[in-house]
Amino acid sequence: MSSYNFTEIEQKWQKYWDENRTFKVTEDPSYPKEKRMYVLDMFPYPSGAGLHVGHPEGYTATDMYCRYLRMNGYNVLHPMGFDSFGLPAENYAIKTGTHPEKTTMENIENFRRQIKSLGFCYDWDREVSTHTSEYYRWTQWIFLQLYKKGLAYEAETPINWCPECKTGLANEEVKDGGCDRCGTPVTRKNLRQWMFQITEYGDSLLEGLNDINWTESVKAMQNNWIGRSEGANVVFKLENGQGQIEVYTTRPDTLFGATYMVLSPEHKLVDKITTQEFKDAVENYKTQAALKSDLERTDLAKGKTGVFTGAYAINPVNGDKIPVWISDYILISYGTGAIMAVPAHDERDWEFAKTFDLPIKQVVSEDGHIKELTEVYPAKDGVAVNSGKFDGMKTADVIPAIIKWLEEEGIGHKSVNYKLRDWVFSRQRYWGEPIPLVHCPSCGTVPVPESELPLELPEVTSYEPSGTGESPLANIDEWVNCSCPKCGGAAKRETNTMPQWAGSCWYYLRYIDPKNTESFCSKEKEEYWMPVGLYVGGAEHAVLHLLYARFWHHVLHDLGLVSTREPFHRLINQGMILGEGGIKMSKSLGNVINPDDVINEYGADSMRLYEMFMGPLEVTKPWATSGISGVFRFLNRVWNMANREVSEDEPTKEQLKSLHKTIKKLTNDTSKLEFNTGIAQMMIFVNENYGDEKVNRAIFEPFIKLLAPYAPHIAEEIWQILGHKDIIANEKWPTYVEEYTVDDEVTIVVQVNGKLRAKMQMPADITKEEMEKAAFDNENVKSHTDGKHIVKVVAVPGKLVNIVVK
RNA sequence: GCGAGCGUGGUGAAAUUGGUAGACACGCUAGACUUAGGAUCUAGUGCCUCGCGGUGUGAGGGUUCGAGUCCCUCCGCUCGCACCA
Numbered sequence: 001m002s003s004y005n006f007t008e009i010e011q012k013w014q015k016y017w018d019e020n021r022t023f024k025v026t027e028d029p030s031y032p033k034e035k036r037m038y039v040l041d042m043f044p045y046p047s048g049a050g051l052h053v054g055h056p057e058g059y060t061a062t063d064m065y066c067r068y069l070r071m072n073g074y075n076v077l078h079p080m081g082f083d084s085f086g087l088p089a090e091n092y093a094i095k096t097g098t099h100p101e102k103t104t105m106e107n108i109e110n111f112r113r114q115i116k117s118l119g120f121c122y123d124w125d126r127e128v129s130t131h132t133s134e135y136y137r138w139t140q141w142i143f144l145q146l147y148k149k150g151l152a153y154e155a156e157t158p159i160n161w162c163p164e165c166k167t168g169l170a171n172e173e174v175k176d177g178g179c180d181r182c183g184t185p186v187t188r189k190n191l192r193q194w195m196f197q198i199t200e201y202g203d204s205l206l207e208g209l210n211d212i213n214w215t216e217s218v219k220a221m222q223n224n225w226i227g228r229s230e231g232a233n234v235v236f237k238l239e240n241g242q243g244q245i246e247v248y249t250t251r252p253d254t255l256f257g258a259t260y261m262v263l264s265p266e267h268k269l270v271d272k273i274t275t276q277e278f279k280d281a282v283e284n285y286k287t288q289a290a291l292k293s294d295l296e297r298t299d300l301a302k303g304k305t306g307v308f309t310g311a312y313a314i315n316p317v318n319g320d321k322i323p324v325w326i327s328d329y330i331l332i333s334y335g336t337g338a339i340m341a342v343p344a345h346d347e348r349d350w351e352f353a354k355t356f357d358l359p360i361k362q363v364v365s366e367d368g369h370i371k372e373l374t375e376v377y378p379a380k381d382g383v384a385v386n387s388g389k390f391d392g393m394k395t396a397d398v399i400p401a402i403i404k405w406l407e408e409e410g411i412g413h414k415s416v417n418y419k420l421r422d423w424v425f426s427r428q429r430y431w432g433e434p435i436p437l438v439h440c441p442s443c444g445t446v447p448v449p450e451s452e453l454p455l456e457l458p459e460v461t462s463y464e465p466s467g468t469g470e471s472p473l474a475n476i477d478e479w480v481n482c483s484c485p486k487c488g489g490a491a492k493r494e495t496n497t498m499p500q501w502a503g504s505c506w507y508y509l510r511y512i513d514p515k516n517t518e519s520f521c522s523k524e525k526e527e528y529w530m531p532v533g534l535y536v537g538g539a540e541h542a543v544l545h546l547l548y549a550r551f552w553h554h555v556l557h558d559l560g561l562v563s564t565r566e567p568f569h570r571l572i573n574q575g576m577i578l579g580e581g582g583i584k585m586s587k588s589l590g591n592v593i594n595p596d597d598v599i600n601e602y603g604a605d606s607m608r609l610y611e612m613f614m615g616p617l618e619v620t621k622p623w624a625t626s627g628i629s630g631v632f633r634f635l636n637r638v639w640n641m642a643n644r645e646v647s648e649d650e651p652t653k654e655q656l657k658s659l660h661k662t663i664k665k666l667t668n669d670t671s672k673l674e675f676n677t678g679i680a681q682m683m684i685f686v687n688e689n690y691g692d693e694k695v696n697r698a699i700f701e702p703f704i705k706l707l708a709p710y711a712p713h714i715a716e717e718i719w720q721i722l723g724h725k726d727i728i729a730n731e732k733w734p735t736y737v738e739e740y741t742v743d744d745e746v747t748i749v750v751q752v753n754g755k756l757r758a759k760m761q762m763p764a765d766i767t768k769e770e771m772e773k774a775a776f777d778n779e780n781v782k783s784h785t786d787g788k789h790i791v792k793v794v795a796v797p798g799k800l801v802n803i804v805v806k
Numbered sequence: 807g808c809g810a811g812c813g814u815g816g817u818g819a820a821a822u823u824g825g826u827a828g829a830c831a832c833g834c835u836a837g838a839c840u841u842a843g844g845a846u847c848u849a850g851u852g853c854c855u856c857g858c859g860g861u862g863u864g865a866g867g868g869u870u871c872g873a874g875u876c877c878c879u880c881c882g883c884u885c886g887c888a889c890c891a
Binding site (some may be wrong): 101127175176215216217218219220221223224225227229233247248249250251262297298299325328329331333334335338339340341342347348349351395409417418419534539542543571613614616619620622623624626627628629631633634636668676677680681682683684747748749752753754756759764791792793794796799800802803804 | 807808810811812817819820821822825826827829830831832833834836844846870871883884885887888889890891
């Protein structure tokens with residue numbers, strides 16, 4: 001008997017699938033809509049480090065699922081590609097002078113080799129890489145569509161700046177005040193930027209969440225990130241006719257309790273209203289605030305700071321004269337950058353008022369009675385007091401009543417705000433898509449004509465970012481200087497590039513029609529496949545990629561370019577794989593597992609099985625090298641069975657039961673992506689049948705089909721050993737006969753007062769009465785019931801008898 | 807602080823509608839085969855106890871004939887957001 005030579009087997013079948021284009025897929029109209037499935041993996045950034053064990057986790061899951069679907073008669077689109085623009089290759093270029101394209105192509109080669117070595121059923125003819133000009137031609141084209149729709153605009157605003165990466169960052173790319181990529185504390189910098197008006201789609205992105213089957217946590221994160229709130233804008237006139245301050249509040253019911261106002265230090269009215277007496281103090285405070293990093297400004301532990309401007313405003317509801325302060329706890333980017341402070345009912349205002357000894361006036365109470373407030377009372381379900389004609393009304397009723405009154409008086413209106421900020425879309429770096437716009441002194445900003453796309457990245461001599469806010473492209477005069485597409489006069493190209501997110505915003509559409517030179521994706525093919533039926537990837541993209549891609553897709557939908565509102569119907573996040581001992585895998589700790597090593601030692605099939613056997617797909621779990629030996633032994637046992645003499649006998653009843661229970665379990669678990677329990681059931685099957693001297697064809701062949709999506713190489717080899725000419729990947733998934741799966745005899749449990757006292761083997765179709773009788777006849781049961789009063793007997797057919805005694 | 811999720815053996819984990827807690831696997835123990843074993847096979851393995859039995863799913867309470875599962879309170883951990891008015 002030959003031993004299980006996984007290396008030879010795996011190379012043989014990978015070569016076969018590749019050469020025969022086994023997994024090539026076409027838009028075959030004979031498949032009805034419900035038998036088409038688009039299963040998508042988040043494509044990797046091809047880093048120099050190669051694949052780690054976390055990558056193949058999601059890829060293995062989708063591969064098993066796709067192979068299962070194929071065997072169940074589905075036409076399955078399952079592509080792979082590379083998110084190949086990005087900073088590491090560029091940073092490497094700065095260090096060594098190697099062109100990022102060269103490094104990127106080498107890394108892609110390595111990634112492709114590693115991914116293929118796991119035997120995944122991708123249609124490699126659809127592979128895309130975002131850094132190629134035939135791909136980014138369409139990234140640029142889509143950018144222009146958004147631009148023409150008025151969603152891209154140029155702005156000179158303070159943005160998040162990473163001094164290490166020397167580029168601007170979107171809000172979503174700042175984590176704990178640091179750069180998402182390198183952790184360097186983010187500073188503010190005033191820069192000319194291209195922005196996307198994603199806020200315009202706030203409601204659309206929020207509502208869309210209701211229609212998609214995503215994990216609650218990701219939906220919650222997007223929900224929080226968009227951060228919609230409802231309230232009112234209210235206008236406060238300044239005391240001596242100097243103008244007015246508009247504020248946003250979610251609690252217009254507390255308007256009577258506004259005892260002072262606060263402006264953000266950056267608010268444009270600050271200089272205008274500050275009186276001579278307070279000029280120095282205000283200037284000083286503004287300078288201090290500007291010097292602080294975001295992290296320092298938002299540090300909750302630091303306490304409230306601020307200065308009085310000398311100005312007063314008039315509370316429109318009661319005519320009170322209230323002081324106007326500035327403080328850095330008011331953000332210029334949210335609402336109107338100014339607030340009315342209601343210290344009695346807002347924690348932050350309370351703290352500020354206590355610090356500066358400002359008046360506190362209660363306007364909401366628990367029961368309509370005014371009591372001395374010893375702490376802030378922020379409850380939203382109180383009763384109005386000190387509120388003129390609104391006294392006695394419940395908070396929920398006061399809010400709309402006051403808004404109505406404000407609107408009638410023309411001093412306010414209902415309004416909606418979002419935490420979501422517009423998307424800073426330009427990067428001051430080299431290795432990204434050039435933004436296809438031209439700056440003309442007479443025509444202004446002019447888009448590059450679509451016929452001239454792609455606008456290719458020029459060669460540069462230095463990849464070093466200038467650090468002053470211009471990309472290395474700014475130094476290439478012959479590229480920057482161009483003629484205006486509109487008037488033909490001298491003009492300059494936009495030198496900013498797009499962020500890495502651009503390419504991943506639409507790659508799933510390009511897979512559908514990757515070679516199309518006429519459009520980004522043909523309408524017919526798009527309609528054939530979209531939406532993505534299952535999308536699997538890491539949770540780290542919960543608000544970044546997944547929000548941006550949804551935004552682009554919503555816009556493309558509004559432009560009539562795609563047929564679905566939402567791109568990804570179902571989303572699953574695979575859990576992180578930790579190092580041995582439950583600590584994070586990292587290069588510095590030296591506990592990174594390289595899939596190449598695992599495949600060399602145990603083979604790809606074992607690697608695949610172990611990745612899924614570790615636990616449920618979605619949970620974080622530690623890698624254990626010792627654990628892989630379990631699945632490796634299992635495959636060896638399967639191999640040994642396959643090399644036994646084949647029996648053509650009718651299978652026994654026991655064999656049939658073993659098989660059909662296994663088919664039933666695998667059908668259920670594979671379709672629900674519960675691979676860990678599916679693998680356990682296959683192990684049970686082997687344990688049950690391993691003792692047989694010969695292998696029974698009628699039960700072993702269906703079993704190998706069940707194994708095929710999980711361990712495809714060994715399954716193909718065994719299928720061939722069993723005498724088949726066709727490959728198992730194209731076989732039909734077995735079906736089970738319910739009748740065979742049911743046991744004739746079941747174990748009936750007897751409890752006395754809920755405690756287990758006996759087990760009885762009885763026919764499965766036994767009646768309640770027979771069960772009860774047998775229970776009372778049982779010696780051990782008798783010893784627990786003798787001399788006691790029987791209160792109640794509960795009998796569940798096929799399960800248990802519970803006798804309640806006193 | 808807010809939002810989401812999770813707490814089960816020495817370890818990774820199982821457990822349809824509430825119905826034998828710990829499937830499957832790792833590890834461990836004993837035995838078999840072997841020149842050898844980090845190979846293979848067999849048996850055992852939640853904890854306490856010689857045993858009978860008791861006890862056991864983060865803690866406490868509740869509902870129920872019966873709770874890992876449902877309800878309440880609390881504790882701990884992970885992730886995300888965090889002065890968003």
